[in-house]
Amino acid sequence: xxxxxxxxxxxxxxxxxxxxxxxxxxxxxxxxxxxxxxxxxxxxxxxxxxxxxxxxxxxxxxxxxxxxxxxxxxxxxxxxxxxxxxxxxxxxxxxxxxxxxxxxxxxxxxxxxxxxxxxxxxxxxxxxxxxxxxxxxxxxxxxxxxxxxxxxxxxxxxxxxxxxxxxxxxxxxxxxxxxxxxxxxxxxxxxxxxxxxxxxxxxxxxxxxxxxxxxxxxxxxxxxxxxxxxxxxxxxxxxxxxxxxxxxxxxxxxxxxxxxxxxxxxxxxxxxxxxxxxxxxxxxxxxxxxx
Amino acid sequence: xxxxxxxxxxxxxxxxxxxxxxxxxxxxxxxxxxxxxxxxxxxxxxxxxxxxxxxxxxxxxxxxxxxxxxxxxxxxxxxxxxxxxxxxxxxxxxxxxxxxxxxxxxxxxxxxxxxxxxxxxxxxxxxxxxxxxxxxxxxxxxxxxxxxxxxxxxxxxxxxxxxxxxxxxxxxxxxxxxxxxxxxxxxxxxxxxxxxxxxxxxxxxxxxxxxxxxxxxxxxxxxxxxxxxxxxxxxxxxxxxxxxxxxxxxxxxxxxxxxxxxxxxxxxxxxxxxxxxxxxxxxxxxxxxxxxxxxxxxxxxxxxxxxxxxxxxxxxxxxxxxxxxxxxxxxxxxxxxxxxxxxxxxxxxxxxxxxxxxxxxxxxxxxxxxxxxxxxxxxxxxxxxxxxxxxx
Amino acid sequence: xxxxxxxxxxxxxxxxxxxxxxxxxxxxxxxxxxxxxxxxxxxxxxxxxxxxxxxxxxxxxxxxxxxxxxxxxxxxxxxxxxxxxx
Numbered sequence: 001x002x003x004x005x006x007x008x009x010x011x012x013x014x015x016x017x018x019x020x021x022x023x024x025x026x027x028x029x030x031x032x033x034x035x036x037x038x039x040x041x042x043x044x045x046x047x048x049x050x051x052x053x054x055x056x057x058x059x060x061x062x063x064x065x066x067x068x069x070x071x072x073x074x075x076x077x078x079x080x081x082x083x084x085x086x087x088x089x090x091x092x093x094x095x096x097x098x099x100x101x102x103x104x105x106x107x108x109x110x111x112x113x114x115x116x117x118x119x120x121x122x123x124x125x126x127x128x129x130x131x132x133x134x135x136x137x138x139x140x141x142x143x144x145x146x147x148x149x150x151x152x153x154x155x156x157x158x159x160x161x162x163x164x165x166x167x168x169x170x171x172x173x174x175x176x177x178x179x180x181x182x183x184x185x186x187x188x189x190x191x192x193x194x195x196x197x198x199x200x201x202x203x204x205x206x207x208x209x210x211x212x213x214x215x216x217x218x219x220x221x222x223x224x225x226x227x228x229x230x231x232x233x234x235x236x237x238x239x240x241x242x243x244x245x246x247x248x249x250x251x252x253x254x255x256x257x258x259x260x261x262x263x264x265x266x267x268x269x270x271x272x273x274x275x276x277x278x279x280x281x282x283x284x285x286x287x288x289x290x291x
Numbered sequence: 292x293x294x295x296x297x298x299x300x301x302x303x304x305x306x307x308x309x310x311x312x313x314x315x316x317x318x319x320x321x322x323x324x325x326x327x328x329x330x331x332x333x334x335x336x337x338x339x340x341x342x343x344x345x346x347x348x349x350x351x352x353x354x355x356x357x358x359x360x361x362x363x364x365x366x367x368x369x370x371x372x373x374x375x376x377x378x379x380x381x382x383x384x385x386x387x388x389x390x391x392x393x394x395x396x397x398x399x400x401x402x403x404x405x406x407x408x409x410x411x412x413x414x415x416x417x418x419x420x421x422x423x424x425x426x427x428x429x430x431x432x433x434x435x436x437x438x439x440x441x442x443x444x445x446x447x448x449x450x451x452x453x454x455x456x457x458x459x460x461x462x463x464x465x466x467x468x469x470x471x472x473x474x475x476x477x478x479x480x481x482x483x484x485x486x487x488x489x490x491x492x493x494x495x496x497x498x499x500x501x502x503x504x505x506x507x508x509x510x511x512x513x514x515x516x517x518x519x520x521x522x523x524x525x526x527x528x529x530x531x532x533x534x535x536x537x538x539x540x541x542x543x544x545x546x547x548x549x550x551x552x553x554x555x556x557x558x559x560x561x562x563x564x565x566x567x568x569x570x571x572x573x574x575x576x577x578x579x580x581x582x583x584x585x586x587x588x589x590x591x592x593x594x595x596x597x598x599x600x601x602x603x604x605x606x607x608x609x610x611x612x613x614x615x616x617x618x619x620x621x622x623x624x625x626x627x628x629x630x631x632x633x634x635x636x637x638x639x640x641x642x643x644x645x646x647x648x649x650x651x652x653x654x655x656x657x658x659x660x661x662x663x664x665x666x667x668x669x670x671x672x673x674x675x676x677x678x679x680x681x682x683x
Numbered sequence: 684x685x686x687x688x689x690x691x692x693x694x695x696x697x698x699x700x701x702x703x704x705x706x707x708x709x710x711x712x713x714x715x716x717x718x719x720x721x722x723x724x725x726x727x728x729x730x731x732x733x734x735x736x737x738x739x740x741x742x743x744x745x746x747x748x749x750x751x752x753x754x755x756x757x758x759x760x761x762x763x764x765x766x767x768x769x
Contacts, residue, residue: 010700010750010759017531020542022755027707027732032754040751050527055371066531066543071524073374074533074543075367076397082331082364086371086379087524089355090329094375094525115360184751223714275350284303284353 012039015049017069024063028222030181030207031061031128035068037184038099038126041191042070047095052195054097055084057109059135060209061101061128078108081116084123092122092268092287095195102129103141106162110142117171117200122266124194124201127164130209138212145249149216163245164204169260170241174199176260178244180229181207183256190258199266206246206254217249229254293499293520295465300324300457302490304352310485314452314478315340317485318408319348321456322380324487326495327406328354329372329379331365333387336420337476338410341382366391370403376523378460378498380406384476385414385427388434395469396435397534399557402511402519404463404498406456407431408472410479411587413665423476424665425587426639431471432616438554440561442568443471443616445586449483455613461496462568466560467518473615475638477588477668505529510541511553517560565617572611579608581681582626583634584648586612588668593636596674605682615644620651627652632681636661636674657681689741690765697743698763701735705757708732712749712758718742721749 016039025032042052049070056065058077065072075083080098088096098105105113105127116123132150133139140150140157143164147156169176175197179187187205194201208214208225219225228250236244237257244255265273268287276283304323312320319341322330330349332342346356355372359365365381372379383391388409398405411427413419431443442462446455456472463470501508501520505528511519519539522528535543536550561568576582581600583593590611600607610626610633612619627633633656635645642649642660649658661677663669690696699721706728712735713721720742723733735758737743745762753759 028709053524072531079367082368083371086368090372090375
């Protein structure tokens, strides 16, 4: 690590709306940790700050947009991805990050998730999975593990949850990873990679919700949960995503890592190449022409 | 203050010439002439031709078309396009507008300039996909939850489908508001002569961007005309906007005081500028016994009924709404004091605009509704009978 | 800041700054500091949370894991060279 001198201010402060701190998240909420990682990733990624835009949906994670000192949009429930698609298509020079929760992205936003992945829209989706709709009091989500207690599954969930890395990879995403809020160093690195990656990047971050999910399921506090992530996580880069599902509340193994990292033309590139092939000189190239 | 600046249309989007095309195609050409360079849409009869033509034209004009996975995605994707710096629209019909309503509210709350085209068809529900209706008129104003105001226009001819959609985009830019373009299916699928002038004859309003530096700029601080100055993503302003009730900084503020300030601002922005937005066409209202007030396709059908009444010696005037919302209450009230009756034919059962007339008139004159469930246009006889009832 | 003997010998020290008012007492920093240099203070901030303190500065390597874990941006650290005569 580098040796500096007398650092007066936390180096991530310049990326935060410090006039709005302390934030709304609970004591021990993992969202704040992931935002900390994101701020460090923003610092490292080399993307000019004015070109970075963040779009959030609704929920605890949806509040992230409001604390980042970037062009940021707090939109409607489940629809951050189509808004982000509009931003990116409207100005292909922007780097657009969607930062939202499991219910927002995988339930109400599911259709948009799979279509944006299919189109390989060049955005980065950071999805915090705390297994619940925390902001509204803890209802069950499509990622809630079997038997977990949620307010609309008071006797335990009996629906099979999504295996989101598998879903998103099968739709054609070029970068798919899962980390936990414990793995701060790897997570920051993954965020840098994802933001610099051309195409649809998806990072699932499993995170503790101590106030609601952990308490209702008697899983201890946030520190206990992060230790659980530490003990049970197995890093398997390039793993077969069909095998990484998190189905039980306390699985024996949590498979994390970078599962997919491939190259493919993104939406704008595919559109430009195709239309210029068909229309020749008459086609007006959209965005900057590389090289 | 971000001045309202007009400029001439970008010639790349203007198909100058004399054409023979239908209203849907004309609306597409009008959008392109008006500077629309971003469209997100989803197929739905009877509107699909607008985006079909757009998807064929935009690659050589320069811009974006994306067919999204549903109307909900389209209605917010276009807003991303706006915040990236473009004039944007979506095109749909009744069932699609119903799906889009949450995002109409988002556009109103974030004060996003944009155009929602509703090629109106028979409803409710799946209704009559290929046949006309005018039963979405109240929906466009009140459809989303909460307090806000929008603007809505209704063309009656193919030429107007071109001309008025340019006005729709201009109004959206002037007032930073979602604007509805209520293009009746009949007009959308009717083929008529369309004259598209040279680009330098078409006036478009430039986006009212701020000239303030980032340290001074506040996303929702209104100018004297109650419209805040706009920015776009990527220019270094590092601003935040939210659909939560917010203050001038754009930050969410969850209390009654902020709610009061924000909601009154959204409503007053249109209310207090209404006199600049009203637009209607009048004919022979001086000395008239009866005035037929209508809009869209029904206004054209009414012409025949008016002719028939004039043949009987009745003095009939005509008022045609071009801007339906805001509704020109003072003018209608004024007319009411001069005439025996106002006849309101429209393709809906509950008098969606007739009830606005009734409210404005407050009993000063008779208001005769001419309801119709849609599926076809009025028989002029029905409107004629209403005129005769008006003079009784 | 007082420089300890040990730090003077190594010619560098880890430094940790805490913003007590931001802390919500989650104890991530205490738990995940690899050397146990941080403990929670007996004091409370105005919201009633205990906040962390670098009670064993000799043990701090300036790795900044405390800063990386903090969900509330209430703590950050760095490694600092010790000049001659400090």
